[in-house]
Amino acid sequence: MTDIPPRTAPSPRTVPDPSIPADPYDPRALETKWQARWERDATHHTDIAAGVRPYYALMMFPYPSAEGLHVGNLFAFTGNDIHGRFQRQQGHTVFEPMGYDAFGIHSENYALKMGVNPMVLIPRNIDNFRRQLKRAGLMVDWRRELSTTDPRYYRWTQWLFLQLYHRGLAYKKRAAVNWCPNDKTVLANEQVIAGECERCGARVEQRFLEQWFFRITEYAERLLNNLDALDWSESTKAAQRNWIGRSEGAEIVFRVQDIMAIAGAAAVPASTAEMTVSQTDIRVFTTRPDTVFGATYLVLAPEHPLVERITTDEERASVLAYRERSSRQDLVTRRVSKEKTGAFTGAYALNPATGEPIPVWIADYVLMDYGTGAIMAVPGHDERDFEFATAFGLPIVRVVAAPGDDERSPLPTAYTDSQDPARLVNSGRFSGLTVSAAKHAVVARLEDQQRGRAVVTYRLHDWCISRQRYWGPPIPIVYCDVCGPVPVPEQDLPVELPRVDDFTPDDSGISPLARVERWFKVSCPRCGGAARRETDVSDTFLDSAWYFLRYPSVDRDDVAFDPVLTDKWLPVDSYIGGNEHAVLHLLYSRFITMVLHDAQLLPFEEPFTRFRAHGTIVREGAKMSKSRGNVVNPDEYIEQWGADSFRAYLMFLGPYEEGGDFQDRGISGVRRYLDRLWSSAIDADRAGDADPAMLRKLHKTIRKVTQDIPALSYNTAIAAMMEYMKAMRTGERRAHINEVEPLVQLTAPFAPHIAEELWERFGHTRSVFDSGWPSFDPALAADELVTMAVQVNGKTRGTIQVAPEVDQAGALAAAMADAGVAKFVTTDPARVIFVPGRLLNIVVR
C-alpha cells in the first residue's frame, strides 16, 4: 500500500485546528461499537421459526484456508450482504447464514505440510475467518454457522449417501482416476492443472481403481431442461448446457465378419428390445447417420472390451502393443498431440448400408467414455477421420456434396457442411436428400433392419464421489464376507473419522484409513460377522451439494432438514457465488435436490430460484496471485480505511457481475463520500423545511437506488448517491435533515456501521435496518422542467428547458428562440422529429 491514510482524528497539537471537526468520522471506533451492539442486541439473529416474509439470501460458503479471507470472498459476501440488508429494509425476515467448506484435499495437503492433523488446524482457520468476517460487518446469524467437517453435519452427508444408495443411484465400479506418482495419492480433477499435480508438479498418471459413483447421468435430461426456466446468469446456464453436452444421433450396429474364424469367439445372438446384437457386433454412436454410406472403416477405443475378441492372431501383437502404449499415456498428452495413431485389428465388419466389409481399427482418438466407445469413420465428412484415413491410406468416399460439386472427384479435405444446400450423393436410394431429411430416413431404414436406432448421448458422466484420502466423511458402507456390501444403519451414523497421527497417502492407491485397523474392523450390521468398513471418503462436492438445506435446521440432530422449516425457507431466494462453480457445485446441488424431491423429501426440485455469478477482482489490471505479491489483504484495508469504506469501494469499482480493477487510490473516493455523509448528517439543519428542488433530486435518487440494488447494479447505485451528495452540498450549503436522513437509509446496506451511528444520532432507538426503506413519490421524482436536446439534422445544437408535457409546437418555438439553434435553421424545416420530454430534431434540406 502506498497511499497515505486519511486523518481520522486531530493530530496532537497544542492549538486546535478549526478545520478539523470536533466530532470527526472515526470508522474504527464506530465499527467496533456497532459490531458489539449488534451482538448484544441480537440484531442479526433470524427468527427461523416465526419470522414473516422469509427471504433466504445465500452466498457460496468459503473454504477456510490458512491464508485467511481472500478479497474475492469478501467481494462475494458483501454483494450478498447488501442484497440481504436491502431485503430486510423492504420488510423481509432475511436469513443470511455462513459456513465453512472445510473438508477436502486443500486442507489435507496443508495439514500434511504442517504435520498437524486437520482436525486441529481447521478450527484455527475457521476462527480466523470468523474474526475477519465479523470485521466486515456482515448481517450473519452466527448461531447458525456450520462446518462440513463437524460430525453433526457430515452425519447427514452420510445419510444422504444412503438415500442415493437405497434408490439405486450409488454404485461401485472400476474406473480411471488421477494418480500422482510423487505424492502417492489420488487427485481430484480440480487438483490436476494441465496434466500435472498442483502440489508437486509431477505428471499425473491414470490408474484403475474401484470407485463409488452417483448416477447423475440418469438426471441429464431434467438437469438440462429445467435450465430454461431458471432465473440464473446466462453464462452459468450456458456452461451447464455445455457440460451436460446433449447430442442427438444414432446407434448403428456393424456385424463383424467371419466370427467363427476368430479363436474362442462364439456368435451367440442376443436380442434386445430394439435390435438384435450378437456378442461381436460393434455398436457405434454417430450424430451423422446420414453419412453411413461413407463409413469406410470402424474405430474402437483401445480399451474397448471387444478388441480382444475380434483381433486376429496375425495382428494381436501389434494391437496389444498399441493398447499398452496408449494406456500408459496420460489423458493430457493424448489431448496435446492430435497426431493420429492406431492399429488394425485384422477384423472386418459389414457396413449395413452398403453391405461392404470395412476394416476395424483401434485408435486413441476414440474415447471409451463417450458414446459407445466405437465410431464408424466417415473420412469424407469428418476432419479427424479424414486425418486418420490419410495417415493410414484408408479409402475416402464422398457421400455429401454441395450443388455443383463433382461427386466423383477426390475430396481435398473433409466436407463437414450439413446445412441446407448440402445433399446426399453416392448413397443409393437416399441420394438427393438433404442432410436433415437423410438423418431421419437412414435411421428409419436401420430401425426396420434392426441395425440401428435413434439415441441421445450426453457428455456428462456419472459423478465419481469416492476419494482415497483421509480428510472427508467416510462412506457409510461395511463389507461383509457373507452379506457383501451393507449400508451402515442410519441410527449408527455418523461413521466418525478417526483421529490419527499419520494420514499420509501411500503408493497402494488405498485410503490412509485402510491402515487404521481399530477403525475399519467392525462387525457386519446385518449378520454380526467379521466385516470391514469402506475406507474411502466422499468427495467435498457432496458436502457442498446440500449445505443450503442444513442452515435452517442446523440445530437439529434428529433430521437432516426439518420439513416445515425447509418448506418455509427454501428454495433459496437469492444465491450468489463465483462462476468457477458454474458446473460442478451448482450441477451437483441441483442433482441432489432432484433426488431428494423424487424421494419425496423436498417439495421442490430446483434449489436456487435465482443465481447470480459475481465477477472477479483484479488488481491494477493484473490477476492477483501470491507469486506476484499483489494480493489484497482485507485486514490491512479495513484497518486503514474502515470496513464501510472497503465494502463500498469493492461494490463501486465495477459492475458486480463483472468484477473490476482494484486500484489502491480508488478507495479514497468512497471514503470521501462517507466523510461527507458524516459531516452533512452531523451538521444537518433541523429547523425549517428542506429545499423542494433537493427533495425532487432525493426522490430520483431513491428511485434509482431502489431499482439498482435488486439488479446488483451496486456501482451505479453508489454513483447516484454520490451525485445526490454533491447536489446537496453545492456552494457549501448546509443540508437539511430531511434531505440527509433518507440518504443514510439508502447508504445503510453498503456501509452499515456509519448508517447505524448516524441513525442513532438522528434520535432513533431501533436499528436502521428495521427502519424500513424510504419510499419515493413518482410525482416528486418527476421534474418540473426537463432539458430537451435540440438537434439540427441530427447534430445537437443546443438544449431547451421546458415543461415535461410541452408539445411539438411549444418545443419548436423554444428551440427557435435559441440563437445557437436558430442560426443553423436557414430555411423552413423539411421535417421535425419530436420525442416528448427528450429531444427535438429539426431537419432542414
Added chain:
RNA sequence: GCGGGAGUGGCGGAAUUUGGCAGACGCGCUGGACUUAGGAUCCAGUGCCGCAAGGCGUCCGGGUUCGAGUCCCGGCUCUCGCACCA
C-alpha cells in the same frame, strides 16, 4: 473447433433494457480558496483538435434511420468455460 461475455477519455467505469444531449460517478490531473504548512478540506475545470467559430470522436469496414456506442451484415482483438465428445 463449440459455447458464453466484452472492446467507450490518462485510469476504473456510465449510458446498450426502450436507437434520442456519449463520457454519469470515482480516481488522476490543472487552477484557485483556506493555511505557517498540506499528501487534509472546500471551489472550479478536465474526451481530442482549435484563439475562436467550429470540427472530430464509443475496435475496424459497410448498411438501415431524421438520428446509431445501442439495430443489421462482414471483419479484428481480448477474455472465460468445454474440447480428438464422433
